[in-house]
Amino acid sequence: MTQPDMPTPPWERPPRRRTPARVPLTRERIVDAAFTILDREGYDRLSMRQVAAELGVAVSALYVHVRDKDDLLQLMYTRMFEGYEIPEPDPEHWQEQVRDFARRARERLLSRRDLAKLAMGHVPFTPELLPYVERLMAVLGASGMPRRVLAISGDMLSTYINGFALEESLWQQRYREAHTSWHKLREEINEYFASLPPDRFPNLVALADIMMDESNDYRFELGLEIILRGLASYIGEPDPGEEHGETHGES
Amino acid sequence: MTQPDMPTPPWERPPRRRTPARVPLTRERIVDAAFTILDREGYDRLSMRQVAAELGVAVSALYVHVRDKDDLLQLMYTRMFEGYEIPEPDPEHWQEQVRDFARRARERLLSRRDLAKLAMGHVPFTPELLPYVERLMAVLGASGMPRRVLAISGDMLSTYINGFALEESLWQQRYREAHTSWHKLREEINEYFASLPPDRFPNLVALADIMMDESNDYRFELGLEIILRGLASYIGEPDPGEEHGETHGES
DNA sequence: CTAGGGGACTGAACAGTGTTCATAATAAAG
DNA sequence: CTTTATTATGAACACTGTTCAGTCCCCTAG
Numbered sequence: 001m002t003q004p005d006m007p008t009p010p011w012e013r014p015p016r017r018r019t020p021a022r023v024p025l026t027r028e029r030i031v032d033a034a035f036t037i038l039d040r041e042g043y044d045r046l047s048m049r050q051v052a053a054e055l056g057v058a059v060s061a062l063y064v065h066v067r068d069k070d071d072l073l074q075l076m077y078t079r080m081f082e083g084y085e086i087p088e089p090d091p092e093h094w095q096e097q098v099r100d101f102a103r104r105a106r107e108r109l110l111s112r113r114d115l116a117k118l119a120m121g122h123v124p125f126t127p128e129l130l131p132y133v134e135r136l137m138a139v140l141g142a143s144g145m146p147r148r149v150l151a152i153s154g155d156m157l158s159t160y161i162n163g164f165a166l167e168e169s170l171w172q173q174r175y176r177e178a179h180t181s182w183h184k185l186r187e188e189i190n191e192y193f194a195s196l197p198p199d200r201f202p203n204l205v206a207l208a209d210i211m212m213d214e215s216n217d218y219r220f221e222l223g224l225e226i227i228l229r230g231l232a233s234y235i236g237e238p239d240p241g242e243e244h245g246e247t248h249g250e251s
Numbered sequence: 252m253t254q255p256d257m258p259t260p261p262w263e264r265p266p267r268r269r270t271p272a273r274v275p276l277t278r279e280r281i282v283d284a285a286f287t288i289l290d291r292e293g294y295d296r297l298s299m300r301q302v303a304a305e306l307g308v309a310v311s312a313l314y315v316h317v318r319d320k321d322d323l324l325q326l327m328y329t330r331m332f333e334g335y336e337i338p339e340p341d342p343e344h345w346q347e348q349v350r351d352f353a354r355r356a357r358e359r360l361l362s363r364r365d366l367a368k369l370a371m372g373h374v375p376f377t378p379e380l381l382p383y384v385e386r387l388m389a390v391l392g393a394s395g396m397p398r399r400v401l402a403i404s405g406d407m408l409s410t411y412i413n414g415f416a417l418e419e420s421l422w423q424q425r426y427r428e429a430h431t432s433w434h435k436l437r438e439e440i441n442e443y444f445a446s447l448p449p450d451r452f453p454n455l456v457a458l459a460d461i462m463m464d465e466s467n468d469y470r471f472e473l474g475l476e477i478i479l480r481g482l483a484s485y486i487g488e489p490d491p492g493e494e495h496g497e498t499h500g501e502s
Numbered sequence: 503c504t505a506g507g508g509g510a511c512t513g514a515a516c517a518g519t520g521t522t523c524a525t526a527a528t529a530a531a532g
Numbered sequence: 533c534t535t536t537a538t539t540a541t542g543a544a545c546a547c548t549g550t551t552c553a554g555t556c557c558c559c560t561a562g
Contacts, residue, residue, distance in 0.1 A: 024539090025539080025540085047518080047519060047520080048519080048520065048521085049518085049519075049520090057540075057541090058540060058541050058542070059520085059521085059541095059542095060521085060522075060523085060540075060541065060542080060543095061539070061540045061541075063520095063521070063522080064538085064539060064540075065539095068520090068521090069519095069520065069521090120371065120417075121417070121421060123418070123421070125440075130447070130452065130455065131451070131452075133455065134451070134452045134453075134454055134455050137454035137455060137458065138453075138454050141454050147457075147458065147461065148461055148473065149473065149477070150458065151458050151461045151462055151470075152470050152473055152474055152477075153477075155418075155470075155474075156411070156474050156477065159410070159411065159414035159415065159418070160407070160410060160411070160414075162414070163410035163411075163413070163414050164410065166371075166372070167374070167406075167410070170372060170374070189376075196381070200382070200385070201381065201382075201385045202385075202389075203385055203388035203389050203392050204381065204384065204385050204388060206398075207388065207398065207401065207402050210398060210399055210402045211402055219402075219403050219406075222399065222400065222403055222491065223403055223406075223407050225481075226400070226403075226404075226407065226478065226481035226482055226484075226485075227477065227478065227481055228481070229480065229481040229484045229485075230476075230477035230478055230479070230480040230481030230482075230484075231477055231481075233477075233480045233481075233484065234477070234480075240473065275510085276510080276511085298547085298548060298549080299548080299549065299550085300547085300548075300549090308511075308512090309511065309512050309513070310512095310513095310549085310550085311511075311512070311513080311514095311550085311551075311552085312510075312511050312512075314549095314550070314551080315509085315510060315511075316510095319549085319550090320548095320549065320550090
């Protein structure tokens with residue numbers, strides 16, 4: 001905690017410059033400020049000017065430390081992973097480890113506003129993030145699933161988690177803008193589905209009561225379980241599609 | 252088919268105004284123009300002004316027919332589904348029907364530039380699109396899977412398809428901007444993975460040769476198969492989580 | 503035929519965006 | 533103290549979505 005507005009005492013030799021030891025602008029501080037704006041204004045209003053204003057600095061100063069807005073977003077994406085822990089692989093409990101991984105990932109994506117929007121469209125293939133990918137692959141690989149299944153399982157999981165969290169945050173945004181609650185919105189949606197003409201929409205009407213749950217947790221868990229069962233079903237099978245490239249169509 | 256540039260024959264009484272029967276601006280024509288811009292410039296450069304220019308019209312004229320840019324994007328999203336056919340449900344072949352649905356959806360998403368970006372962040376819960384959801388649910392429901400699994404299966408499938416296509420188009424964009432080819436980019440990526448220090452990244456190094464395929468088709472099919480196997484595994488089981496709301500954690 | 507009402511369209515403006523660049527201020531090095 | 537390199541500034545450019553007073557034109561009523 002520094003106290004910026006204190007006058008300089010006369011017995012200290014006053015430094016020549018007006019702002020003694022002003023906090024230097026760094027990539028870290030810029031990312032901090034960007035997250036402050038993201039929390040307060042949301043992804044769509046996150047602009048270089050807002051970030052600069054938050055730091056009390058001219059816009060162009062940011063470009064000394066950051067190439068692009070894209071560059072800044074990439075830094076924010078990287079920051080998102082900080083402190084995210086993935087355990088040592090345990091072949092006996094790989095499913096529970098993956099479940100835990102997925103839950104914590106979703107939790108993180110929903111912990112701050114619009115984080116899912118930020119994550120969507122980025123790929124964790126940078127040097128800073130590859131360790132996380134490696135550890136996830138280690139956990140999944142311990143299951144003994146075939147190589148080719150393993151190669152896409154990480155992608156599938158993160159696509160599912162990101163997609164799910166994005167949809168959740170879209171609904172959040174929608175009911176925030178409509179000045180109502182998730183409870184109310186959910187009720188309206190389910191009533192809408194129930195009120196459809198049953199002759200033209202028999203399936204939707206029949207599912208109206210469970211299309212949206214009071215909490216999304218159960219839906220998330222079930223989707224996760226579906227993927228896990230799918231992955232597990234390949235354990236013990238030989239690597240599928242060794243002759244791949246020809247035989248994926250038609251049949 | 253009207254023929255706009257034909258001169259007015261002299262035996263027809265010429266209308267008083269200079270531009271005889273000028274094409275009226277409609278929502279349809281605006282969406283057409285928007286797709287022209289999307290194809291030519293990409294999603295990020297799709298702006299109201301570009302659309303207006305394409306139509307030879309002032310920007311503000313668009314706002315007579317379209318509330319928002321969001322409104323226009325919604326119209327484009329709806330247009331995407333036009334002519335998309337989903338077959339009558341056949342309980343014997345629901346898996347093949349779903350595979351076919353997914354392949355055609357991906358094909359459509361990749362048929363035009365940045366269509367996946369457009370699709371991401373939209374939900375097909377509008378009156379025009381509900382019939383498609385209904386038909387998909389019919390096909391899935393014919394499998395006999397439990398209600399709660401059915402309720403999220405559609406979401407899971409479209410999340411997977413959209414996410415996969417989005418990732419594909421992201422790579423496309425990346426190698427377009429780098430002025431190289433997918434073949435080259437893929438080779439570089441795989442070489443990069445292979446060149447990682449094997450002691451810190453044993454799993455990534457071991458998978459380097461199949462992290463990215465020459466074509467993404469096989470990866471898409473395999474991911475689809477994983478979901479299908481997961482879904483199929485629930486057929487015959489009682490509806491899971493009837494006591495839901497409490498018991499989805501820990502155990 | 504004229505008068506007028508109403509919808510479609512225009513042009514200009516507002517407030518905002520990402521990015522660049524010559525210039526100024528500052529810090530470190532000689 | 534002077535030089536040099538870095539960092540920050542302010543103004544500018546070329547855009548963006550959106551609004552609004554006014555204009556044009558067509559159709560209808562008288």
